[in-house]
Amino acid sequence: MQQLLSGFSDILNFQTILVMCLAITGGIVVGTLPGLSSVMAISLMLPIAYGFGPVIGLSMLGAIYTAALYGGANSAILLNTPGTPSSLPTAFDGFPLTKKGKADRALYAALFASVIGGLFGTFILIAAFEPLANLSLKFGPPEFFGLACLGLCAVAAISEGQVLRGLLSAFIGLLLSLVGQDPVSGDVRFTFGIYPLISGIEIIPALLGLFSLSQAMNILELKSSHIAHYRAEPGVLALIARRIGVAWFTLLRSSIIGSIVGILPGAGGAIASIISYNEARRSSKDPSQFGHGAIEGVLASEAANNAQVSSSLVPMMGLGIPGNVNAAVIMGALMSFGIQPGMGLLTNSSDIAYAFMASLIVANILLLGIGIYMVKLTARVLLIPNTYLGPSVIALCIVGAYAASYDIYGVWVMFGMGVLGFAMLKLKIPIGPMALGLVLGPIAEKGLGQSLQMAESETSLIHFAMSRPISLGLFALCVFTLFGAIYVERKTRHAKAFAKGIDND
Amino acid sequence: MTLKKLYRLLIYLGILSITIGIIDRFTGNNAPEQIYPGKSITIIVPFKPGGGSDRIARAVNAFTEEVFGREFIFQYKTGGGGHLGVGYLAQSRADGYTVATYNTPDLALGPLTGAAQYELNDLRIIGQIAFDPNVFAAQADTPYADMKGFLDDARKRPGKLRLGIAQPKGGTHLATLAMLHQESIDVSVVLFAGGSELATAVLGEQVDVGISGLAPFLGSIDRVRFLGVAGKLKHPRIPNTKTMNEQGIPMNSGTGRVFLAPTGISETRLEILRKGLSAICANESFITEMQTSGNDPIWTDGKRIEAELAAFSERATLMIEKYEM
Numbered sequence: 001m002q003q004l005l006s007g008f009s010d011i012l013n014f015q016t017i018l019v020m021c022l023a024i025t026g027g028i029v030v031g032t033l034p035g036l037s038s039v040m041a042i043s044l045m046l047p048i049a050y051g052f053g054p055v056i057g058l059s060m061l062g063a064i065y066t067a068a069l070y071g072g073a074n075s076a077i078l079l080n081t082p083g084t085p086s087s088l089p090t091a092f093d094g095f096p097l098t099k100k101g102k103a104d105r106a107l108y109a110a111l112f113a114s115v116i117g118g119l120f121g122t123f124i125l126i127a128a129f130e131p132l133a134n135l136s137l138k139f140g141p142p143e144f145f146g147l148a149c150l151g152l153c154a155v156a157a158i159s160e161g162q163v164l165r166g167l168l169s170a171f172i173g174l175l176l177s178l179v180g181q182d183p184v185s186g187d188v189r190f191t192f193g194i195y196p197l198i199s200g201i202e203i204i205p206a207l208l209g210l211f212s213l214s215q216a217m218n219i220l221e222l223k224s225s226h227i228a229h230y231r232a233e234p235g236v237l238a239l240i241a242r243r244i245g246v247a248w249f250t251l252l253r254s255s256i257i258g259s260i261v262g263i264l265p266g267a268g269g270a271i272a273s274i275i276s277y278n279e280a281r282r283s284s285k286d287p288s289q290f291g292h293g294a295i296e297g298v299l300a301s302e303a304a305n306n307a308q309v310s311s312s313l314v315p316m317m318g319l320g321i322p323g324n325v326n327a328a329v330i331m332g333a334l335m336s337f338g339i340q341p342g343m344g345l346l347t348n349s350s351d352i353a354y355a356f357m358a359s360l361i362v363a364n365i366l367l368l369g370i371g372i373y374m375v376k377l378t379a380r381v382l383l384i385p386n387t388y389l390g391p392s393v394i395a396l397c398i399v400g401a402y403a404a405s406y407d408i409y410g411v412w413v414m415f416g417m418g419v420l421g422f423a424m425l426k427l428k429i430p431i432g433p434m435a436l437g438l439v440l441g442p443i444a445e446k447g448l449g450q451s452l453q454m455a456e457s458e459t460s461l462i463h464f465a466m467s468r469p470i471s472l473g474l475f476a477l478c479v480f481t482l483f484g485a486i487y488v489e490r491k492t493r494h495a496k497a498f499a500k501g502i503d504n505d
Numbered sequence: 506m507t508l509k510k511l512y513r514l515l516i517y518l519g520i521l522s523i524t525i526g527i528i529d530r531f532t533g534n535n536a537p538e539q540i541y542p543g544k545s546i547t548i549i550v551p552f553k554p555g556g557g558s559d560r561i562a563r564a565v566n567a568f569t570e571e572v573f574g575r576e577f578i579f580q581y582k583t584g585g586g587g588h589l590g591v592g593y594l595a596q597s598r599a600d601g602y603t604v605a606t607y608n609t610p611d612l613a614l615g616p617l618t619g620a621a622q623y624e625l626n627d628l629r630i631i632g633q634i635a636f637d638p639n640v641f642a643a644q645a646d647t648p649y650a651d652m653k654g655f656l657d658d659a660r661k662r663p664g665k666l667r668l669g670i671a672q673p674k675g676g677t678h679l680a681t682l683a684m685l686h687q688e689s690i691d692v693s694v695v696l697f698a699g700g701s702e703l704a705t706a707v708l709g710e711q712v713d714v715g716i717s718g719l720a721p722f723l724g725s726i727d728r729v730r731f732l733g734v735a736g737k738l739k740h741p742r743i744p745n746t747k748t749m750n751e752q753g754i755p756m757n758s759g760t761g762r763v764f765l766a767p768t769g770i771s772e773t774r775l776e777i778l779r780k781g782l783s784a785i786c787a788n789e790s791f792i793t794e795m796q797t798s799g800n801d802p803i804w805t806d807g808k809r810i811e812a813e814l815a816a817f818s819e820r821a822t823l824m825i826e827k828y829e830m
Contacts, residue, residue, distance in 0.1 A: 043554035137709030141695075181586070181620070184696050186673030188619060195592070195622045199584035265705055319708065320724010321701045325553060332560055335798050342724020406581045407589070450695055454711065457667045457693035 004126060007354030011362055016056050020363055023063035024370050030064070031071020032378060034081045034212040034393065035400010037204060038068030042329045054337040054352050059359035061333060065326050066118055066363045069269070069309050070371065073110035073302050074378050078103060079227070079393065081212035085203060085439050086269025086305035088432060089277035091211070092158070093290060093297030098228045100293055104379050105233075108240040109295050110302045111371040113251060116244070117303030118364040120255035121262065121310035125317075126357045130346075132311070133318025136263045138470060141454060144266070145447030146474030148440045151271040153478045154278035155436045157485035158291065166433045169424065173437020174444075176201050183442050184449030196409035204404035205414040206438055208397045210431050213418030216393040218425055219386045227389065230382035237372070240295075247299055250280050254300040258307030263314040265323035269305045270439045276304035282484045288492040310360055317341050317353065541601060541774055548577040549597075549605035551590025557720060557798075558587075561762055562606050564794045565634070565785055572781040586672070587611065588621035591765065595627035599769030601778065604631065609761035610676035610821070613814045617821055618674045625818060630807035631764040631778045634786050635800045638736025638759035639677050640743070642707050642722055642729045643714045652733035653752040655714050656690055663691035669715035670696055671703040679821060680735065680758035681716055682828050688754060718760055719743070720799045735759065741801050762800070763810060779807060 011017075023045075030041040041064050049057030072083025077094030090110060097106040124132065139147075152170060159166020179190040180200025191197040219227055244251065254276040261272035280300035281290040290297050313330070315323040320342030322328035334341050339349045346353060381389070401414035421431050451464075458464040465471065548566075552558045559581075566577045582590035587607055594605040612628070615621025641652050649655040659666050668685075670678050673696040685692065695712055697703040704721035706712050708728055719740060722729050731746040735758040739748055749756040764782055766775060785791050786804035795802045 039553075046554070137705065140706060140709055140711035182673075183698060184673060186586075186618070186620065186675075186696075196584065196589065198620070199589065202584075265701065315705070319705070321705050321721060328556060329554060332554075332556070336560065336563075338797050340723055343727055344724075406583055407593075446698070450697070453693060453695040454667060457665050 003350050003354045004358060006351065007356075007358035008362075010055050010351065010355040011059060011359045016059055016359070017362070017366070019052065019056055019060050020063045020359065020366055021370060023060045024067040024363060024366050025374070027064040027067025028071040028074070028367075028371065028374055028378075031068035031083045032074040033396055033400070034075050034079070034083060035204075035208055035396050035403065037084060037404065038065050039325045039329060040403060041068055042326060046329065046333060049333055050336060054334075054339065055355045055359075057333060057337070058330070058352070058356045059363070061330050062356060062360050063363040063366070065330070066306065066309050066360065067367055067370075069306055070111065070114035070118075070302070070367060072305075073114065073298070074107065075212075077106045077110060077298070078378065078381050079212065080215050081393070082207065082435075084269065084305075085207060085435065086273050086308065087301065088270060088435055089158075089273045089301035090298055090305075092277070092301075092432060093292070093294050096291070096293035097295070097298070098230075098382065101229045101231070102233075102293070103228065103230055103382055104236045104375060105240060105295065106298050107375045107379055108237060108372070109243070109298045111368065111375060112240060112244050113254070113299040113302035114306040115364050115368045115371070116251050117255045117258055117306035118309055118367070119361065120252075120303075121259045121307035122357065122360040122364065124259045124307075125310040125314060125360070126354075129314045129318045132263050132314045136265065136315050136323075137319075139264050140468075141447045141450035142465070142468045142471035143447075143474060144264070145444055145451055146471045146478070147261070147264070147267060147271060148444035148447055150474055150478050150481065151274050151436065151440045152444065153481040154274045155433045155440075157278050157481050157488075158274075158281060159430060159433060161288075161291075161489075162428075162430065165429045169429050169431065170433035170437040173434035173439075174441045175437075176206075176434075177438050177441025177445070182449070183446035184453070196407060199405075200442075201413055201417070201438065202405050202410055203439060205401035205410040206417045207435055208401050208404075209414040209417030209419075210421035210435055212393055212397045212400075213414060214421030214425055214431070216390045216397070217418065217422045220390040222386065225385050225387075226382060227386065228382055230379060232376070232379070243295055244299070247296055250283075250296050250300055251303050253279060254303035255307040258304030259311040261304075262308030262311030263323070265315045265321060266443065268324065268439065268443070269308045269312075270436060271443075272304040272308045273301040274436055276300045278481065282481075282488055286492075286495065287488045288495070306364075317345055319343070541777060542573050542575065544602065545575045545578050546573065546601070547580050547603045549580050549582050549590050549594050549603065551582055551584075551587035551605065551607055553583055554579075554581055558606055558608070558762070560798050561635070561795070561800060564791060564798070565764075565782070567794065568785045568788055568791055569781075572784050586615075586620060586675075588615040588623070591615070591628070592622045594765060595623040595767055597767050599767040601766065601770050601774035603767065604778065605765045607763060607765060608676075609633070609763055609810065609814060610679075610817050611672075611760075612763065612765075613818045614674065614676055614679065614821060617818065617825055620674060625814060627768050629766045629768055629770055629775060630810045630814070631766055631775065632782055632807040633761045633763045633805040633810050634782065635762045635795065635802045636736070636759055636805070637718045637720070637762070637800060638734050638738070638740055639680075639716050640719050640722075640734050640740060640746070641714055641716050641732040641749075642704075643732055644707060644710050645728050645730050647713070647730055647732075649714070649730075649732055651747060651752055652714075652749060652754065655732060656688055656754065659690045659692050664693055666692045666714075667712040668692045668694050669703050669706050669712035670694060671700045671715070671717035672696075672698070676760070677716055677758055679824055679828070680756060683824055684749075684754065684756045686827075716758075723799050742799065761805075761810065763807075775807075 072087035076082040076087040076091035080095040094106040257276040258272040316327040401410040455464040597603040700717040700721035707715040783804040
């Protein structure tokens with residue numbers, strides 16, 4: 001505690017706060033623009049971070065990471081194009097809200113949820129990063145397979161009302177995720193002789209194409225002049241603040257899910273946010289609203305993905321093993337400052353470690369302030385006529401796809417997926433499940449492949465499966481999720497029938 | 506300025522830029538040797554920024570100004586386990602202004618397993634700045650004192666023990682399979698994408714023993730017992746761990762960090778690059794910098810590495826067929 005307070009005193013000076021404010025503003029912009037990612041921003045700012053020294057440099061990188069993950073919600077809500085895979089579920093309810101003219105509600109909700117999730121995740125990091133790092137070790141390949149399956153079940157569950165189409169979409173995503181190298185054996189498949197496909201359908205160009213490009217094509221086709229009608233509502237801030245108070249349990253649960261999934265190296269924010277979204281939907285009084293503009297959906301998704309920011313630093317700080325690319329880059333920065341993350345971190349470099357963690361708390365608080373101001377600016381994107389917005393988004397997609405894959409092939413992937421996404425829009429097949437299939441496929445496949453390899457040393461596969469309680473628990477949750485989906489569908493049907501005054505039994 | 510004049514100005518600027526570009530393209534190689542490198546050299550890093558290769562390249566970059574007059578320009582080309590970036594280098598102009606960093610023996614393995622699109626003789630090796638021998642590691646509570654103990658137990662219980670290997674179809678994978686075959690050992694092999702994943706699996710006891718470089722274990726070194734070093738010499742960071750050779754099990758496996766240039770580069774320029782990089786490698790500050798991230802720099806000239814890789818390729822072709830990789 002003492003060390004944490006001294007960490008705060010290292011942070012709370014004019015220079016650091018100023019740098020963090022600039023970092024947050026930049027991070028929000030980076031997250032909002034489709035095609036730019038937090039990894040890009042952090043990597044670009046690395047040389048500057050080195051110049052600033054460990055305390056300010058790390059605070060800056062942490063602030064960018066936090067703000068960029070929040071920023072992804074903006075484009076998800078306004079343009080139906082998630083800035084990162086973890087903001088995918090935010091688009092499910094955020095964009096319908098925009099279409100109804102309530103974009104600012106969704107934007108403020110995303111902001112508050114992100115800050116609350118981020119603070120929760122950071123407290124968890126500070127309080128328990130060594131025990132949590134140990135917990136993350138208990139997750140092996142069978143558990144990752146279980147987790148990925150849970151994510152896929154959640155995807156199926158949220159396609160309520162159009163289950164077949166949702167599943168079709170998810171399976172197309174899974175199929176596309178097979179392109180490239182087998183994650184376990186290294187065998188190359190489905191590249192059809194096109195060498196760059198050896199790295200598979202890269203996720204950022206694919207998302208850009210599926211969501212951004214298809215959306216740009218869609219809005220150019222529409223006769224309407226703008227994406228949605230927007231007029232700033234007075235009192236929205238207070239309204240949302242009240243809704244937050246009411247939805248405190250959703251936020252808590254989502255933050256917990258985000259924090260736990262975040263500590264698992266390689267799990268990713270998308271799993272956290274989709275599971276959290278599905279749980280919120282399952283326990284909501286009116287699940288049918290989800291997918292059509294339920295604020296709780298936005299809250300659940302955003303709280304989870306920002307809680308995951310701090311907890312993704314747990315394996316890196318506790319074991320010296322980065323859990324995702326952002327953590328890897330930050331770890332690179334730490335090591336360049338001569339700090340070895342891992343077990344010795346708190347003994348050898350506790351002042352810098354605690355200053356960094358304190359800076360994450362401060363970053364979230366600053367995010368709230370700067371975010372409230374920027375929401376008004378970001379919402380004005382909706383005032384741009386489609387004739388300018390469409391081509392701008394297409395240009396950003398091309399730049400983003402190139403920047404993400406460091407190669408022109410990423411742009412072709414983006415175009416290909418864009419055409420596919422547009423076709424799916426026309427056929428009324430939801431694209432969300434496909435994107436999730438694309439993200440979760442490799443995790444599931446790697447988990448299954450490695451589990452089968454591990455099982456060879458056991459007497460039988462069943463015997464092996466039974467010896468892994470966490471994995472069994474996750475599969476039980478899968479079954480629970482699927483039954484829960486059926487239950488929700490019944491509940492909705494009864495609610496609708498009741499509303500019509502007809503008894504369906 | 507009228508719109509028409511503005512358009513005309515833009516067109517003139519466009520033509521000017523294209524002309525400069527064309528001139529630059531055709532004069533690069535004609536610049537006199539004495540002033541090489543007259544402009545910045547681009548280094549292709551085939552992995553994501555912030556990773557091990559990037560950090561090493563950045564460490565070298567801190568000294569390039571002293572030696573070459575200018576810093577490198579970094580270009581990242583990820584994909585295919587790094588082979589994509591190397592393939593890109595192989596197709597670049599061989600004027601000495603594009604180099605890349607990558608690892609051996611994956612450099613030689615890629616063309617043989619189909620993971621790479623280039624051939625080994627599309628590239629010239631400037632030199633190797635560090636060699637990181639692989640290590641066998643187990644969780645600290647392991648019953649084994651060394652690899653010999655593990656292998657003896659594996660003989661008694663064929664197929665019952667798990668050995669984790671980092672990077673499928675990589676140099677470590679091949680070398681480990683060869684060792685297991687040579688010793689007639691039957692273990693269940695589990696493949697992991699990279700060192701970080703493997704280290705997590707070892708720490709979490711998902712496997713009994715794992716093999717990878719030392720770096721991913723640095724953050725949790727007190728929770729790990731090292732059972733053997735797979736290189737010719739002991740690892741300076743874990744001096745108490747015997748080498749595999751010392752335990753009676755011949756094995757030489759590790760990752761060499763090399764710098765590459767495309768074939769066709771003039772010998773003069775290649776020599777300048779070699780001299781420059783070897784000077785950096787001998788620099789005290791560079792050595793200290795590298796050691797903070799767990800690397801121990803020793804310069805090996807490219808000619809020798811090229812010869813070693815050619816020999817390796819021959820052996821590897823046979824092994825790949827045998828193990829159906």
